[in-house]
Amino acid sequence: MIKILKKNAVFVKYTSKTIGVILLLSFFFVNAQVDTGVEKMLDLSKKQFNEHQYVSSLNTADKALQLSKKKSYSRGITLANIFIAKALSETGIYKNALEYLENAEKEPFFSEYINAQVESYRLRGRIYANLEMKELALKEFYKQLKFSALIEDPVNQKRSKLWAHQNIAETFSHNNRRDSVWKHLIIQKQILKSFPKNNSGEIYYDLSTTYSSIGKEYLYRRDIIKARKYIDSAMVVLTENNSPYLHQTLEAYGDLEDAAGNKKAAVDYYRKALQNTVKIQNKSAEKFANKKLADFFIKNKLEEKEVNHYLQRYQKLNDSLNLENSRATELIVNSFLKKKDTQFQKEKADYAKGIVLVLILVAGLVAFLFWQNRKKRERLLQIKNVLNEKEHLVENLIQEGNSNKFNELIMLGKRNDPQFIIVFKELYPDFISKLKAADPGIKTSELIFCAMIYLNFSTKDISEYCHVTIRAVQIRKNRLRKKHHIASDKDLSGWMRSL
Template sequence: MDYPTKIFNHNFTRYRLVCILVILFAHIINTKAQTPISEIDFLLDKAWEHHVSAQLLPSLKEATKALELANTRHYDKGKGEAHFMIGHALLHIGLLKEGLKHMDEIKKTDYYKKKAIVQSEIHRLSAQFYTKLELHQLALREYQKQQKLLGSLEGEKKTMSLLYLYSNLAYTFKKMEKIDSVEKYTFRQLDLLHTLEEKDEKVHLQYVSTYDDLGSLFIHKKDYDKAQAYLDKSLTTVEKYNIPIFFNTMIFLGKLEKERGNYKKAVIYYNKAIANTIQIGDRSALRNQYKQLSDFYREYSLGQEEANQYLLAYSRLNDSLETENKLVIDTALGHILDAKDKAENRNSSRYRNVIISILIFVLLLSVYFLWRARKNRDVLKEREVILNEKEKINKALSEAIQENKFNDLLTLARSNSPEFLILFTELYPEFIHALKNLDPKIRNTELEFCAMAFLNFSSKNIAEYTYVTTRAVQIRKNRFRKKFGISSDVDFNLWMREQVEPIELNR
């Protein structure tokens, strides 16, 4: 055998050994990746426990890890349940478009396709996403799909699904300002509750919620006797079953007394609501009630000092919650991006294995340096793809957050939320600065009124959203005309928008 032939045989044997080692290594890695299904189920159970106790970030973390392992193990049920819990967490955190992607992913699983109860819940959860996004027609379409599936369910699953369907429909129609539909589905919910035994704690809570909704509905319709009757039933249920959460009932009783002109009695109920939120530790609800009481004391001249004290308490708590909420969103986005990076790495790893298999064959026919050159080019391409995907993801998330903020602003204005001015100041700081230059002592309630005019709400809209008469809104506009020297022949809303130019209203 000549020397070149010996060299060739030696290299061929070495390449064959390398191929065997690569195959063995890949087999070892693949064996380690075979996560037991029990571990995935354990993670999903932990995620559900965190979800029930409203610990959203731990729930999101556990469910994301379970999803990663379920994808590796090709565990269909694990993938379906993980997507569902991730979507639930993102709904409450406020990352709505990202959550809807998980709803689309769960629909690809056999876990979804084979179970009517899962399909029903996914349609209901998707509808909640659309409602928060103000896409009400899409939400109603999802509820219709859910309702068609209820015929396939039996027993308690069917009853509870129907109960939650009526509750969600009433909420969506309330957002659409269709009061007759709200009343229709709230009474259907109450009729269904009457068919259930009152032994279950969930039923007790649902009764309280339904009575509160009816009380609020009849306050809106100015039928104060009916409102009182339903709120009394709610209070009786709370006392009978020793229900710990009842601040909404107190708030609606306070609103009822306010509408009747019994301001001091309304304050008593509002203070009971605050005491309950402190007792149960609901800091978000407590913040809203501090703001509500501050405005109430100021609007009805019940005491400037008390109004300032509640406003100070609101400001402190609001700052704390804003910081915490930002941390929650940032952390949730971090989990999402980490999960996407890992998914990309898995795909890259699979792609790389295919390339390696091809290269192994090439190694048998070509020289080592050619193989290495091709490998380096492949690696560089993969890195470029990963970097481009990361840039696209970051850009898409940023655009989604900005788009949601303006929609959230309109929603907060329509619901007369105390958070409206906070978000408006964040979006249009120039306008707030311009008004404060004109009047350094301008109050927050005046800023809120001017902000609604800036958004081009009509006098009728402003009256509806702030629960006053159109005449009261016109009087308030006349006061501002005198204060700022606005001529009577100048459009009030146009004057407000011209204070800062250019500002994009449609973002």
């Protein structure tokens, strides 16, 4: 009997161990499945982002985020927040992008994973640069550069440093700090040369971009021979790797020929660049290629028919892209509202379940209902605040677009650019219509003059921007007063605004 009991005890002992091992393995298996599911979603979101499907990328990353939160998967939460921030920043929703970056930075995984930290610095820098906060952008890019040195994989470390120097050079270029641009271009060149030969296929586009940028810098320095050398090198790299993306290098050739005085050759290259943008279906690049040709024809006083053709194509593409961007922004804003609504509906359902449970288990029905009602009002107020915030966000985006357009108009006026009157007509169509109604035979030069007065440019400003004497401007103003019977004590700018 004792032997039987001992055998049973041993059996129970090993059976308990077996069950414990099985339960432990089951736990790890379930968590491994969750991790795998999140990682697949993150890979898909990354792929969608690279294909410019920003709304899809955002939605996929959000699913990964919700699943990661359920299982407290810090890596998934960190990367999903960063992916959402990337998608939002590409469509100009910078405020929310920064909020998601902050959420990523709170995770334990973020402080352990240097790649996530470096990407956060890079994204913040890009957002600040787009918001015209150049000094703040540079600080973030320098952090990106500093912490890239801590990335363990040597190839990824070099690539991260390369991108940091590219961002810094681009920011300095916008500030016209040419010496600083040159310094970081040379560093890019040195980094690219240090890549192993078996990685050349992965970095060829970065290499061609750097060569092309160095060539353009030599053009700024009027060293055409060295400029041609680097632009040729850029084209060789692209050709050897069968790259279809040739438009930037072709445009650089156009700039080169223009600097050398070969106008016909320059036009040929600009047209080839335009054809390439059409071939690769890059609408944004196609827009700027048309603008480049239009500006070139205007600058060199070539065929007006061609100027009109390229300007019309530019305007059409610009309007189309603006519409697409606004639709993408609208989709993302709506997506946020839907998520908030879904979350609210889920919480309402949870509250209802709680009420039923409390009714069964707790006697204090009246007190609970009062508390529940108060919470619901607070939640409704919160949702209302969120909706108001989103409405303000859309309004701010629209105002930001108009502000950028007005700043562009002022700069065009200061340069006496032919496009000044085109942009002015877009911003103030009613004034142009009324002015033409008052003077049907008005000339374009007179429209430009009236537009400058409408914008409150002083006599001295108009004289400086149009390269005429102050006396000439005063004479034109007197003629304008006489034509429209405007009293000498009446402010011209005020009269025009009252039309």
